[in-house]
Amino acid sequence: MFGEEKPVGVAVLGLGNVGRELVRIIEDTAGDLAARIGAPLALRGIGVRRVAADRGMPVELLTDNIEELVTREDVDIVVELMGPVEPARKAILSALEHGKSVVTANKALLSQSTGELAQAAENAHVDLYFEAAVAGAIPVIRPLTQSLAGDTVVRVAGIVNGTTNYILSEMDRTGADYARALADASALGYAEADPTADVEGYDAAAKAAILASIAFHTRVTVDDVYREGITKITPDDFASARALGCTIKLLAICERITTEQGQQHVSARVYPALVPLTHPLASVNGAFNAVVVEAKAAGRLMFYGQGAGGAPTASAVAGDLVMAARNRVLGSRGPRESKYAQLPVLPIGFTSARYYVRMYVADNPGVLSSVAAEFAKRAVSIAEVRQEGVVDEDGQRVAARIVVVTHNATDSAVSETVAALADLDVVQRVAAVLRLEGTGP
Amino acid sequence: MFGEEKPVGVAVLGLGNVGRELVRIIEDTAGDLAARIGAPLALRGIGVRRVAADRGMPVELLTDNIEELVTREDVDIVVELMGPVEPARKAILSALEHGKSVVTANKALLSQSTGELAQAAENAHVDLYFEAAVAGAIPVIRPLTQSLAGDTVVRVAGIVNGTTNYILSEMDRTGADYARALADASALGYAEADPTADVEGYDAAAKAAILASIAFHTRVTVDDVYREGITKITPDDFASARALGCTIKLLAICERITTEQGQQHVSARVYPALVPLTHPLASVNGAFNAVVVEAKAAGRLMFYGQGAGGAPTASAVAGDLVMAARNRVLGSRGPRESKYAQLPVLPIGFTSARYYVRMYVADNPGVLSSVAAEFAKRAVSIAEVRQEGVVDEDGQRVAARIVVVTHNATDSAVSETVAALADLDVVQRVAAVLRLEGTGP
Numbered sequence: 113m114f115g116e117e118k119p120v121g122v123a124v125l126g127l128g129n130v131g132r133e134l135v136r137i138i139e140d141t142a143g144d145l146a147a148r149i150g151a152p153l154a155l156r157g158i159g160v161r162r163v164a165a166d167r168g169m170p171v172e173l174l175t176d177n178i179e180e181l182v183t184r185e186d187v188d189i190v191v192e193l194m195g196p197v198e199p200a201r202k203a204i205l206s207a208l209e210h211g212k213s214v215v216t217a218n219k220a221l222l223s224q225s226t227g228e229l230a231q232a233a234e235n236a237h238v239d240l241y242f243e244a245a246v247a248g249a250i251p252v253i254r255p256l257t258q259s260l261a262g263d264t265v266v267r268v269a270g271i272v273n274g275t276t277n278y279i280l281s282e283m284d285r286t287g288a289d290y291a292r293a294l295a296d297a298s299a300l301g302y303a304e305a306d307p308t309a310d311v312e313g314y315d316a317a318a319k320a321a322i323l324a325s326i327a328f329h330t331r332v333t334v335d336d337v338y339r340e341g342i343t344k345i346t347p348d349d350f351a352s353a354r355a356l357g358c359t360i361k362l363l364a365i366c367e368r369i370t371t372e373q374g375q376q377h378v379s380a381r382v383y384p385a386l387v388p389l390t391h392p393l394a395s396v397n398g399a400f401n402a403v404v405v406e407a408k409a410a411g412r413l414m415f416y417g418q419g420a421g422g423a424p425t426a427s428a429v430a431g432d433l434v435m436a437a438r439n440r441v442l443g444s445r446g447p448r449e450s451k452y453a454q455l456p457v458l459p460i461g462f463t464s465a466r467y468y469v470r471m472y473v474a475d476n477p478g479v480l481s482s483v484a485a486e487f488a489k490r491a492v493s494i495a496e497v498r499q500e501g502v503v504d505e506d507g508q509r510v511a512a513r514i515v516v517v518t519h520n521a522t523d524s525a526v527s528e529t530v531a532a533l534a535d536l537d538v539v540q541r542v543a544a545v546l547r548l549e550g551t552g553p
Numbered sequence: 554m555f556g557e558e559k560p561v562g563v564a565v566l567g568l569g570n571v572g573r574e575l576v577r578i579i580e581d582t583a584g585d586l587a588a589r590i591g592a593p594l595a596l597r598g599i600g601v602r603r604v605a606a607d608r609g610m611p612v613e614l615l616t617d618n619i620e621e622l623v624t625r626e627d628v629d630i631v632v633e634l635m636g637p638v639e640p641a642r643k644a645i646l647s648a649l650e651h652g653k654s655v656v657t658a659n660k661a662l663l664s665q666s667t668g669e670l671a672q673a674a675e676n677a678h679v680d681l682y683f684e685a686a687v688a689g690a691i692p693v694i695r696p697l698t699q700s701l702a703g704d705t706v707v708r709v710a711g712i713v714n715g716t717t718n719y720i721l722s723e724m725d726r727t728g729a730d731y732a733r734a735l736a737d738a739s740a741l742g743y744a745e746a747d748p749t750a751d752v753e754g755y756d757a758a759a760k761a762a763i764l765a766s767i768a769f770h771t772r773v774t775v776d777d778v779y780r781e782g783i784t785k786i787t788p789d790d791f792a793s794a795r796a797l798g799c800t801i802k803l804l805a806i807c808e809r810i811t812t813e814q815g816q817q818h819v820s821a822r823v824y825p826a827l828v829p830l831t832h833p834l835a836s837v838n839g840a841f842n843a844v845v846v847e848a849k850a851a852g853r854l855m856f857y858g859q860g861a862g863g864a865p866t867a868s869a870v871a872g873d874l875v876m877a878a879r880n881r882v883l884g885s886r887g888p889r890e891s892k893y894a895q896l897p898v899l900p901i902g903f904t905s906a907r908y909y910v911r912m913y914v915a916d917n918p919g920v921l922s923s924v925a926a927e928f929a930k931r932a933v934s935i936a937e938v939r940q941e942g943v944v945d946e947d948g949q950r951v952a953a954r955i956v957v958v959t960h961n962a963t964d965s966a967v968s969e970t971v972a973a974l975a976d977l978d979v980v981q982r983v984a985a986v987l988r989l990e991g992t993g994p
Contacts, residue, residue: 137703137850147893148702148770243700249851251692251700258699259684259692261589261879262578262871329589392857409578409868410690413858416833417851427850430703435888438702444885447876452588 117151120437121186123212125159125178125203126193127167129422130217130244130429134191135169137430145430149437157181159194159203182207189436191429192216201225208232208240213440215432217244217425220309223318223334226325230449239439239446241432246319247272247401249424250417251431256326256405257447263407265327268366269549270403271396272319274420275310276342276362278302280384281397284350284359290343302399312341313382316364324366324380327405329453332366338381338460345384349544352470352515355498356548358386359394363549369458377458383547386468391550461524466495466548468517469526471533472540475501475512479538483514486532493519511540517548558592561878562627564653566600566619566644567634568608570863571658571685571870575632576610578871586871590878598622600635600644623648630877632870633657642666649673649681654881656873658685658866661750664759664775667766671890680880680887682873687760688713688842690865691858692872697767697846698888704848706768709807710990711844712837713760715861716751717783717803719743721825722838725791725800731784743840753782754823757805765807765821768846770894773807779822779901786825790985793911793956796939797989799827800835804990810899818899824988827909832991902965907936907989909958910967912974913981916942916953920979924955927973934960952981958989 122138124131138145138153146152158169159178167174175181182190182203190207192214194200200218207214209232216222222229222245233240243253247270256265271277275297282293294311297303309315317337324332342362353360367379387394392414396402401419406412418424439445473479480499487494496517501509518526526545533539563579565572579586579594587593599610600619608615616622623631623644631648633655635641641659648655650673657663663670663686674681684694688711697706712718716738723734735752738744750756758778765773783803794801808820828835833855837843842860847853859865880886914920921940928935937958942950959967967986974980 133850141703141705144705144770144894145703148891249848250854251696254695254700255692258876259695259869259872261875262582262586262873263868264582264585329585407690407868409574409864409871411859411865413691413856415854415856417854423850424852427704427848428700430850431700432703434702435699438888439885442886444880444887445883446885447879450589453585 117441119152119154120149120440121154121156121184121188122191122433123157123159123181123184123187124155124191124193125182126195127158127160127169128193128195130425131158131193133422133426134193134429137426145434148434150441151437153437156184156187178203179206182212183210187212188440189213189215189433191433192218193429197221197224204229205232208236208238211236211238213239213436215241215429215436217242217429219245219315219318219322223321226322226333226449227331234448237445239436241436241446242322243432244425244428246322247403247415248417248419248421249427250401250403250415250419252323252403252415253326255415256323257450260405260407260410263409265405265407266368267406268323268327268403269393270323270364271361271393271401272364272403272419273310273316273362274399274401275303275307276316277396277401278399279311280342280345280360280362283345283347287347289347290345311343313339313362316362316382320364320366320380320382323364324378326450327366328368328378328455329450330378330455331451332378332380332457336380336457340383342384346544348470349546352468353386356386356468356517358388358548360384360546361387361393363393365549369463376455378455379458379463381460381463385547385549387550393550461527462522464520464522466518466520466551467526468515468544468546468548469530469542470513470515470544471542472502472511472513474538474540475509476538479512480514482536482538483516483533486529486536487516487518490525490529492521492525492529495519558882560593560595561590561881562595562597562625562629563632563874564598564600564622564625564628565596565632565634566623567636568599568601568610569634569636571866572599572634574863574867575634575870578867586875589875591882592878594878597625597628619644620647623653624651628653629881630654630656630874632874633659634870638662638665645670646673649677649679652677652679654680654877656682656870656877658683658870660686660756660759660763664762667763667774667890668772675889678886680877682877682887683763684873685866685869687763688844688856689858689860689862690868691842691844691856691860693764693844693856694767696856697764698891701846701848701851704850706846706848707809708847709764709768709844710834711764711805712802712834712842713805713844713860714751714757714803715840715842716744716748717757718837718842719840720752721783721786721801721803724786724788728788730788731786752784754780754803757803757823761805761807761821761823764805765819767891768807769809769819769896770891771819771896772892773819773821773898777821777898781824783825787985789911790987793909794827797827797909797958799829799989801825801987802828802834804828804834806990810904817896819896820899820904822901822904826988826990828991834991902968903963905961905963907959907961907992908967909956909985909987909989910971910983911954911956911985912983913943913952913954915979915981916950917979920953921955923977923979924957924974927970927977928957928959931966931970933962933966933970936960
């Protein structure tokens with residue numbers, strides 16, 4: 113039925129979990145994909161670092177000559193699943209310059225070089241799709257760029273990193289400390305040998321940059337994203353969170369902020385935050401991802417599913433591949449980069465949130481008053497204070513723990529307050545400063 | 554910046570809540586929309602049944618001559634928000650035949666005439682978008698047609714009618730009976746004066762037909778959808794549901810079913826079902842909608858948000874409008890109808906589910922055995938039975954209530970069993986037959 117149509121040539125770069133699943137989908141569902149595209153897909157080659165016979169793939173498809181593969185005449189679409197920024201960047205730019213449409217899941221690259229890649233796609237009049245770069249199988253790029261194209265997005269807040277969500281869920285569930293939860297995650301394959309990119313929030317920050325760019329029609333790079341990781345979260349933080357009816361989640365938050373002068377700004381930030389148990393993101397556990405989008409007309413939407421893993425990520429890549437192939441067959445093009453708004457990025461100091469501050473102080477009368485005075489001096493309004501004695505092994509009161517929850521305050525005012533508190537003689541230690549999210553209307 | 558581009562002419566048909574919100578979006582965010590489209594939108598006219606001066610709209614835009622409006626030379630896109638099947642069908646066909654792209658939220662029309670409308674759009678090489686027809690602001694059409702274009706959708710299950718979900722949520726929360734919950738919903742504007750389309754499941758069935766069509770690349774009309782409404786649900790059903798750890802939701806379910814002979818079928822059905830409280834759909838309350846999609850590679854995805862209301866629906870319509878306008882400017886086209894699979898629709902009798910059957914029987918020894926025998930005769934396997942005495946006002950045991958929960962069984966086997974039970978002398982009444990959904994893996 114479709115045999116007479118000229119096939120759409122595909123090159124796949126990278127043969128990890130996602131690449132293998134994608135090749136499986138292309139082979140196992142060839143008839144369905146051909147019917148949806150209007151022409152069959154033809155897998156022209158698979159770019160790998162080193163050609164080896166034991167990969168369970170037809171060895172004649174494998175090549176380590178990426179440049180030759182992506183510029184082949186019979187390749188129409190290049191799917192980049194190699195991983196690091198280089199050599200992926202070079203391969204993608206070369207493919208685009210040679211008129212190939214590109215599908216990529218490379219969030220690190222996209223969050224550094226969106227502009228460069230988008231411009232190259234624009235110059236060549238081809239598609240650049242990257243649904244799989246954020247939240248795996250969960251459609252978020254397409255809903256933001258297309259479904260909400262007529263609305264005004266106000267805020268995007270998501271759990272977009274499965275590794276940290278698994279670790280935090282385990283800490284909450286079992287009372288384990290960070291090190292043990294990380295070890296468990298590694299043992300189960302949920303954390304990489306070097307977990308830095310996940311636990312320090314770099315991965316989530318890259319996704320926040322991509323989400324902010326498309327939600328606000330503004331180029332936002334990973335360097336614009338404020339970032340805190342989860343390595344300092346303790347069981348005490350979870351105990352305090354529970355006492356406040358919350359759990360702790362690593363959130364990527366992208367916000368449209370209108371200043372008092374009426375100027376619009378963008379804020380993009382990643383940090384662990386206290387989230388009320390009644391908030392939809394609180395019940396997103398384990399390796400799952402979820403993204404909440406708030407738009408002026410649509411209200412609050414939530415998208416939920418598997419944010420990582422070979423098959424789910426390959427599903428998102430395959431969707432992009434089919435759309436890019438359809439466009440080839442029809443002579444159409446999908447949505448391009450929209451960056452007309454170019455809103456300035458608001459530095460973290462000017463953003464507001466509610467804060468939770470936990471500190472240990474001398475167990476003397478008058479200490480609470482001194483602590484409260486430091487908040488008041490910087491106009492940080494306190495919503496709630498709890499003070500309780502801390503006893504040593506012999507049952508002696510040796511200190512008091514004070515937990516302060518503020519009303520909305522700017523990051524800079526809270527930072528100054530915390531620095532001043534740390535300088536007070538009566539304050540032994542400011543043990544934790546975390547934001548509260550999702551407590552608003 | 555965009556003033557030199559030729560504007561994209563828009564005609565809006567219907568000026569209810571959604572139409573008004575759409576016109577507001579077109580006017581209030583004209584600059585943003587123009588930047589996203591690459592040309593400004595120009596509202597050419599608004600079709601209404603009767604032109605009146607008090608609508609708060611520029612009266613010169615209003616017209617009751619729909620045919621003239623949709624065929625105007627300077628109209629590129631027609632947005633149909635009039636409501637009933639006719640005259641919407643005629644207006645849309647006329648618009649398509651005259652080369653206009655069409656955006657509609659008309660689920661009743663789409664679920665009767667998808668094929669006819671899609672063919673007309675195909676003949677004219679224009680777009681036919683209908684994101685707003687299912688689940689209001691929640692993107693489901695685009696994720697199914699585009700994001701999952703490379704995957705194999707297995708099942709779509711959703712709460713897609715806000716009126717019935719509000720009524721069932723209230724019955725669950727307050728213990729009210731159906732009539733009172735319906736009256737409350739009407740008083741709050743959640744139910745229409747004639748609630749038949751909602752409470753009898755017609756609206757949900759229309760959406761199920763649309764979802765099944767796009768999920769399975771098969772034309773499914775509303776006549777193919779099995780349908781039960783919620784009017785017979787009682788507080789006793791909710792009490793039983795709670796005892797089983799469940800609540801009751803009106804679900805639209807679309808399934809790909811492979812028979813023992815290996816043949817693929819589609820099933821589309823709407824009915825109230827017991828849903829475990831741990832299932833994500835159980836916590837979707839009030840007027841909210843949610844759709845769970847299960848695909849082979851992606852796994853389980855959930856989409857959640859406001860399924861009705863002027864502004865949320867207008868958001869979805871505006872997204873379609875922007876995409877259709879962009880395609881006009883770029884000379885592109887969006888995805889077309891995909892109906893290559895043409896899977897046969899499986900009659901309800903052949904579909905399987907777990908069942909909950911509640912009946913009142915004579916309070917005699919041996920009754921349970923007779924009841925169980927009727928299930929066994931038709932190979933319906935029982936998972937759980939509860940029997941308890943029912944007392945009258947004087948505290949006298951007058952009957953026994955038996956609740957049976959089955960393992961998976963075909964609808965026809967259960968229907969026959971229920972008919973046989975009703976014929977038994979010892980059975981006073983079979984009070985409820987409901988399916989259990991979401992109890993599987």
